[in-house]
Amino acid sequence: xxxxxxxxxxxxxxxxxxxxxxxxxxxxxxxxxxxxxxxxxxxxxxxxxxxxxxxxxxxxxxxxxxxxxxxxxxxxxxxxxxxxxxxxxxxxxxxxxxxxxxxxxxxxxxxxxxxxxxxxxxxxxxxxxxxxxxxxxxxxxxxxxxxxxxxxxxxxxxxxxxxxxxxxxxxxxxxxxxxxxxxxxxxxxxxxxxxxxxxxxxxxxxxxxxxxxxxxxxxxxxxxxxxxxxxxxxxxxxxxxxxxxxxxxxxxxxxxxxxxxxxxxxxxxxxxxxxxxxxxxxxxxxxxxxxxxxxxxxxxxxxxxxxxxxxxxxxxxxxxxxxxxxxxxxxxxxxxxxxxxxxxxxxxxxxxxxxxxxxxxxxxxxxxxxxxxxx
Numbered sequence: 589x590x591x592x593x594x595x596x597x598x599x600x601x602x603x604x605x606x607x608x609x610x611x612x613x614x615x616x617x618x619x620x621x622x623x624x625x626x627x628x629x630x631x632x633x634x635x636x637x638x639x640x641x642x643x644x645x646x647x648x649x650x651x652x653x654x655x656x657x658x659x660x661x662x663x664x665x666x667x668x669x670x671x672x673x674x675x676x677x678x679x680x681x682x683x684x685x686x687x688x689x690x691x692x693x694x695x696x697x698x699x700x701x702x703x704x705x706x707x708x709x710x711x712x713x714x715x716x717x718x719x720x721x722x723x724x725x726x727x728x729x730x731x732x733x734x735x736x737x738x739x740x741x742x743x744x745x746x747x748x749x750x751x752x753x754x755x756x757x758x759x760x761x762x763x764x765x766x767x768x769x770x771x772x773x774x775x776x777x778x779x780x781x782x783x784x785x786x787x788x789x790x791x792x793x794x795x796x797x798x799x800x801x802x803x804x805x806x807x808x809x810x811x812x813x814x815x816x817x818x819x820x821x822x823x824x825x826x827x828x829x830x831x832x833x834x835x836x837x838x839x840x841x842x843x844x845x846x847x848x849x850x851x852x853x854x855x856x857x858x859x860x861x862x863x864x865x866x867x868x869x870x871x872x873x874x875x876x877x878x879x880x881x882x883x884x885x886x887x888x889x890x891x892x893x894x895x896x897x898x899x900x901x902x903x904x905x906x907x908x909x910x911x912x913x914x915x916x917x918x919x920x921x922x923x924x925x926x927x928x929x930x931x932x933x934x935x936x937x938x939x940x941x942x943x944x945x946x947x948x949x950x951x952x953x954x955x956x957x958x959x960x961x962x963x
Contacts, residue, residue, distance in 0.1 A: 589629060602621065641795070645743075645747055650740065661732075665700075675717070681728070702719065726741065728741060745812050747765075749766075752810060754794075775924075778796075792890055800842070802837050882923060887923045895955075910937045942960055
């Protein structure tokens with residue numbers, strides 16, 4: 589049966605996510621702010637969760653209605669056939685985000701929606717499911733905007749950035765989905781060298797290796813939300829997983845290099861890469877930006893230097909950004925560099941003219957992905 593879905597992503601990555609869905613052969617794609625809508629059956633939903641690199645979650649839309657009062661919310665949510673997705677032995681959680689609506693308290697909306705769901709199940713089955721806010725069998729999302737309510741089920745469970753390989757983190761790590769998005773926006777296709785000279789816990793090089801080896805990121809996870817639902821089609825899922833495993837390449841076409849001045853960061857990056865099963869595809873090294881010596885071009889340099897969030901860091905970081913610019917000018921001919929930063933004042937100290945600027949968000953921080961042609 590055809591369903592409507594919405595894959596969420598970080599602001600600025602919507603087009604990249606839309607292109608991913610097109611590549612998967614998924615239909616009815618509609619790029620919107622904050623994500624991409626699409627249509628399909630549960631096999632398409634399974635495939636999206638397994639393969640998407642830039643999506644945070646895949647939501648399945650189950651109802652939409654006008655909502656300007658607690659009663660209209662309760663009635664609209666209760667009208668969904670909840671016994672198709674939930675039984676009294678399962679656990680539930682309800683999230684809500686709202687804006688510009690008569691109902692203004694997200695906690696109240698989530699509670700009222702939860703009451704409608706459990707009342708419907710109790711009347712249908714004689715008992716009600718329990719609430720588990722941390723690890724529910726079914727997570728329901730209520731989106732209320734200008735008195736229009738959309739009720740969706742979170743098919744992903746844990747957010748899709750939690751691939752499972754990054755048990756160890758360094759300071760201010762980049763989300764896996766955002767790192768994958770930066771790779772997409774850089775245009776890197778796996779056929780030329782990829783260098784991250786400030787790799788931290790290794791997220792950019794690891795995501796690059798997963799992409800280059802055609803490894804579906806969902807293969808690394810323990811599970812997804814839809815696997816707990818009644819009607820989960822295990823045979824279809826196993827078939828998709830088997831197909832994804834068969835196309836993984838054991839060798840990649842070009843070098844991927846990650847370096848960092850911190851020996852601790854490189855140790856963390858190495859163990860994360862081993863967990864992702866790409867340890868032998870990445871060359872990690874302890875190195876200062878000033879001693880960066882990439883392989884002869886062409887290639888892509890992609891990195892995420894510190895933004896200077898703490899007091900007193902600004903002067904020190906001005907020097908670092910100037911060193912970044914000097915190194916790129918002197919040592920990286922033939923490369924295209926992409927610098928991701930949340931501090932445009934510091935970016936001025938690179939001393940190079942960016943040929944493109946893409947607005948992105950790293951959590952709440954407005955950032956830019958700056959492109960430099962180093963010819």
